[in-house]
Amino acid sequence: MDDAIKGPAPRWQKKCLETSANLSMSLNNSRKPMSNSSMMNIMVPGKTPTKRAETRTKKTPKSGKKSPSRNATTPKTPSGGDRFIPSRTTTNFDLAYHKLTQAKLEQDTNKNETSPTKKEMQRLIETMTGVDISNQRVLSYQNKAPAPPEGYQNPLRVVYSQTKTPASVKTSSRYIPQAPDRILDAPEIVDDYYLNLVDWSPSNILAVALGSTVYLWNAASGTIEQLFELENNEVVCSVAWIQEGPYLAVGMPSGSTELWDCSQMKRVRIMNGHAARVGSLAWNSHILTTGCRSGQIVHHDVRQREHVVAGVNGHSQEVCGLKWSPDGKYLASGGNDNMLQIWSAVGGQHHAHNQALYSFNHHQAAVKALAWCPWQTNILASGGGTADRTIRFWNCNNGTCLNTIDTKSQVCSLLWSTTYKEIVSGHGYAQNQLTIWKYPSMAKVAELTGHTSRVLHLAMSPDGTTVLSAGGDETLRLWKCFQTDPLKKKKEHTDVKSVASKLKQSIR
DSSP states (O other): OOSOOOSSOOHHHHHHHHHHHHHHHHHHHHHSOOOHHHHHHHHSOSSSOOHHHHHHHSOOOOOSSOOOOTTSOOOOOTTSSOTTSOOGGGOOHHHHHHHHHHHHHHHHHTOOSOOHHHHHHHHHHHHHHOSOGGGOOSSOOSSOOOOOOTTOOOTTHHHHHOOOOOHHHHHHTSOOOSSOSEEEEOTTOOOOTTOBOEEEOTTSEEEEEETTEEEEEETTTOOEEEEEEOSTTOOOOEEEEOSSSSEEEEEOTTSOEEEEETTTTEEEEEEOOOSSOEEEEEEETTEEEEEETTSEEEEEETTSSSOEEEEEEOOSSOEEEEEEOTTSSEEEEEETTSOEEEEEBOTTSSSBOSSOSEEEOOOSSOEEEEEEOSSSTTEEEEEEOTTTOEEEEEETTTTEEEEEEEOSSOEEEEEEOSSSSEEEEEEOTTTOOEEEEETTTTEEEEEEOOOSSOEEEEEEOTTSSOEEEEETTSEEEEEOOOOOOTTSOOOOOOOOOOOOOTHHHHOO
């Protein structure tokens, strides 16, 4: 009974032996490469392979053409990869990490300067990699994208290239004639920088002083009339139209100021108050402000018999520029003493205080060119003479200089446009040109040349489309540089009936 029982092994022992044999076979096969036959035996259970297995082991008949294999060379892109995917072989991940963290730290600290620690880290990385960090990129490509074949047109290019035109391009694309619309002769016009000899009235009549004579040119009909002529070859010094009515003020070399009714072609009155020539005039309602060669400024009330309301010695030399703001709150005066004075109006009155509100000495030459902005009545533009050559913009509410532009030539006159946000300047040597500037960027819109001498005076037509320039070359040129866009919808113009001015009955 104690001897081992002879006979077939139990079923459970057979299963254990089979599993152990399979494990040992798999371990041996993993150490050496498997053959196709052994692979097929493992995959297909049973002793004999099936017909499906036999078909797999059969070899296909060889043909003349070779089938492509994995070892065959396949065409590659020129850059070694897709051109829209960066090449990782050319990317330095340490350098990329350094640049990304450095950019984040600069954003967090809001500092543009690199700290000493960062500089040392950058130096060490450059030493190890041998490259300049500032010229390296986080993502890079091996080669540039291949150029398209000649004549190829991308159909999607139109989708991305057609965009709305910026407003600045639309504005600058308007047509500005480079030649004057008309040229008028102005013989014997005085080539004097300190005088103001041209003015254009709201009723479309141009007053021009030529030597000792004042002429009136009707721009609508083209007729010319002589208003008067001085005796003894004296020279008229200044002319200025009132804002309402047919009255023209004329500054005389003797120091007096005459008031003429141009509808009747007769002189209304003579107002004294100066001891030297009156070279500048400015109207503020019924107040006429005059500036003379001695530097004195006088306010005249043309309605009263005693016309002198106030007077002040505003400058140490001749007053050559005088302008009231459109709202009548400020008076600007420029003199040959290189000073620009700003005077505030007396409350409830149309004349200025005796004490200047601001005194600016920024200009290095005589200040004759003065112009108030029509849509921002507190903004003043002033221009300096030959030694200055600058245009300055002032905010008269707080007395600050907003901008300064060096024009490279003498600034003789300034004029704001009423249809565009632009300003025109008249210049002297060397080109004697008119320059149109875009405000407030002060980019040059156009340069109009033609005068052979400096552009002494500028005047704007009542409709705001035409600029008249008077030069020392004895010519008047009309430039249609501010014509409205014909494509825009035209506003309906209502006929304004001419109302008789109240000053007509009150002026003595």
